[in-house]
Amino acid sequence: MAERTPERLVRLLGLVAFLDRHPGVPVEEVAAQFGVSPVQVLRDVDTLWMSGTPGYFPDDLIDFDADSLESGVLRLTQSRGMARALRLGTREAVALVAALRALDASIGDALDPAEREVLRSTLEVLTTATGEAAATVEVQLSVEGDPAVLAAARTALREGRRLHLRYVDAADRTTERDVDPWQLVTGDERSYLSAWCHASGGERLFRLDRILAAQVLDDAVTTSPAPDVQVTYRPAREHPTVRLSLDGRARWAAEQVPTESVVEDDEGFTMELRVATSAWLRALVLRLAPFLRDVEPPAAAADAGAAAARALAAYRELGVDASA
Amino acid sequence: MPDALPPAERLLNLVIALVNTTGKMTKEQIRSSVAGYDHAPSTDAFERMFERDKETLRDLGVPVLTVTGAAHGDEQGYRVDVDAYALAPMELSAAQLGVLALAAEFWQDQTLRAEASRALTKLAVVGVRPAEPDVLGLAPRVHPAGPALGPLLDAAAVRQPVRFTYRAASTGEVRERTVEPWRLLASRGGWYLVGLDRDRGAPRVFRLSRIVGQVGHAADPGDYQVPEGADPRALLDSAQEAEARTAWLAIAPERAEALRARARPTAEPGPPAPEGWDLVAVPYTRASDLADEITAYTDAVLVLEPASLRESVLRRLRDAVAMADRLGANHG
The missing domain is CATH 1.10.10 (Arc Repressor Mutant, subunit A)
Structure with a gap:
């Protein structure tokens, strides 16, 4: 190109x-x-x-x-008078300053003092050079995990050591496993630990807020990240496709989940997505219930409805008036 | 001379000429003497090319000044302000350049990604190249913002009111808005503009993905001030219903470990736990997020307090039952 x-x-x-x-x-x-x-x-x-x-x-x-x-x-x-280094443009300064500020605010506490000093001093040099315009963008990274988990992950990453994790997945199953930590993927919506999982023998993304405990092991890591290491969750080809037809008020949903396709119609839109676990699909259907016009396969709607009915029954058993 | 000079080379020659000129260069001098402009087929074509080039240079931080002579009839000319051209004196260590390389990786947004990588090229001039690219074992990622971000950023930087068409979230109503942009915020997977809505005379939060079409200017730069006490972050938080509270939950044995992991000890004893359930206190700020999360556990997690959160969950559960009935009837 x-x-x-x-x-x-x-x-x-x-x-x-x-x-x-x-x-x-x-x-x-x-x-x-x-x-x-x-x-x-x-x-x-x-x-x-x-x-x-x-x-x-x-x-x-x-x-x-x-x-x-x-x-x-x-x-x-x-040099024909061109020896000066060119200053940063407004957008250029904003792009770097906002990124550094977000890193410092979200993860600064988990860095060792020397690393934090580098981050802070870089930020200071840049803001001094570029002035106030750089304050027009603010990013809140969402690093919602347990601080102790975050600290353990940082230590393991820095020292190249293996981690023992207790992890609860989207289906509410808790497992224990040893991993080689590769990267802390801090995002504006969620944060993940990308790692090689020795239990499953594959590359995995662990949601930081679902890591219940992390312990730094003495063993050194034995794997290193592939150059195209996965940093955002993407469902795999083999996962089944589900089709949801929604009315227009749920348009935000198509912006928030990884869709295969989105087709507009008079009453709203239909999106196709791949679903890795039935627990995740149930949560999505529950969230979108008021806007759903159709679901394929229909069993997904029935499953969510039945689960919701069981929950309402449990509330009634507590003596809570669950009717509208 | 070769045929048509590639644009980057024409721009390079323009910058060198405008840096070295004594006083100014008129458009005519530029057209006749700067390499790359001699092939413009007409005055119109030259004018368009030069205007575009001037904008490109200014966007890149090259301060192209328009110089008007004092004497009557003096033709307007151009030069580069060489003092403003220069980056503030700085030296960056390998570690600092490494952190900046990481910051440049931050954006999935095309606009900001290109800007950040270009900034890195500029800073490479005054820095020591890092030996290792990934210094901190971090990979920050922020969702793309879409086409509205660039123009809004520029407008906010020079305090220029903007006008755009906006689709309201709740009603779907599409209307023209005139806004004084205060700040752009990325939060929880979305990009937001916080600023003063001129028609309403009050601050508002706009989601960038709901801006339809182009962002235009509603007035000249410097047309407003961001109020002293303005707190865009707080406005966004309140738009996202962020307020620190504690939820008392009944959790079925060995379920919802992710919620339990967020439990915090509290001074109050809390409501009595029903027989066979664990009582857990979970702090939260965004009620609707927590209600969604709890609803997903269906009968494994019940809200005891506060009543408002419990009602949110009950409403979601009733909606789900109604949905299943409705769709079942469709298919049945």
């Missing part, structure tokens, strides 16, 4: 400013610094070499030492 114009322009300007500060840097190091391939860096150099002030005679152009380049080293000999 062709690179977008703003990205390339910012890097071209960045290369000149960087090389003005660091005379004589190998192409590979420059590439790593800017997160692009060495081939791309050389292409950028070709462009810079042709660029400069109007007239575009040799003395007007940005220039590099040709001998150094022969041996794979970039040495800037003429």
Whole structure:
């Protein structure tokens, strides 16, 4: 895919400013610094070499030492007044500052003092440089787990040690297992621990607020995350498909669950989704009950209705008036 | 000269020219001397190209100034404010750049993701590259916000009132709104705008996903002030009915471990537990979230107090029974 114009322009300007500060840097190091391939860096150099002030005679152009380049080293000999590092734009500053603030607020307490200091000092440097505009965005990360669980997960991650978990799943089943922790996935809705589960021999996402207890073991981890480690929950292909027809007031539902398809009609919409557990489906049907027009398979509606009726009976047994 | 210069290279030459100019460059000088503009087929085409380029540069943080001469008849020109161009002096350590790389991973939103990654390119100039990418073992993720976020962000940054079409959650009513944007908040999987609704003369919370179509401007930048005591976070919390309370629950033996894990000891004894059930006190802030969660356990978790929470759960249960009857009749 062709690179977008703003990205390339910012890097071209960045290369000149960087090389003005660091005379004589190998192409590979420059590439790593800017997160692009060495081939791309050389292409950028070709462009810079042709660029400069109007007239575009040799003395007007940005220039590099040709001998150094022969041996794979970039040495800037003429910056044409472009040695300054470019400031951040408003949106750019907002994107980084809001992210750092959210991290600090949600997980700062679970970091060790040195890590927290790095986070705080970075935030300070950026806010000093960018000013108040960066306060226009605020993100609340939802890290709702037990603080002791969070602390244990952080320790295990930092020290590369195995964790023993007591975990309750969506079907309300409690299990115990050893895992290699990979990442703490902190989200705006929920947070997860991504890990290799030794009990099931697979990659798993554990909801932080469903980890009942976590104990750091002496054993070192033996697995490491795949490059495309799963960080959001996605139902698998083999899970059965369910179709829910809802009226328009439940449109938020299609924004909150991972759907396969959403089709609009006159009275509302129909969404298809894959369902990993029947307990999860029951919870969803219970939540959407007032808006449901149809469910396929119909047994899902009957199951939720029967469970609700049992609950109402239990309330009556307590002497609670359960009627409307 | 090659045929048409790629846009990035044309923009690069424009920046270099406007940084190095003594005084200013007029549009005509730009068109005739800056590499990349010489191929514009007409004055109109040049004008459009130049306007777009100027906007692109400003969006990227390049301060392109419009310079008007003092003398009558002086043509308007342009230059880059070189002092404002420069990033504030800073040096970033490998650890700091590592934290920033993590922050750049934060956004699933396309707009903010691109912005963050570009910011990282700029900061790479003044930083030491981290040896390890994942320094903290963290992977923050925030839901995408959709197309309204970018324009709202820009408007909030310069205090420019906006106008947009909004579909109300409860009624489905679609109406035009004029809003002074105070802050954008991401919370519990959604993105929200908090600001003053000018038609109602009161602060309101808007969910970004319910904004229909384009966000436009309703006035010039700097047209309002965010009130001193404004608390957008508190407004969002109250819109999401957040208030700290305690729920007394009866939980069937060995069930609902996830709820039990959130139990907190309280000073009060609480209501008496029914025979054969465990009494658990769970703190909560959002009543409707907790009611949904408890309803999902059906007959394994019963609400004893407060009555308002219990009524919320009972209503959900009755709705579910009615739903099953209704759909059963459809299919039967």
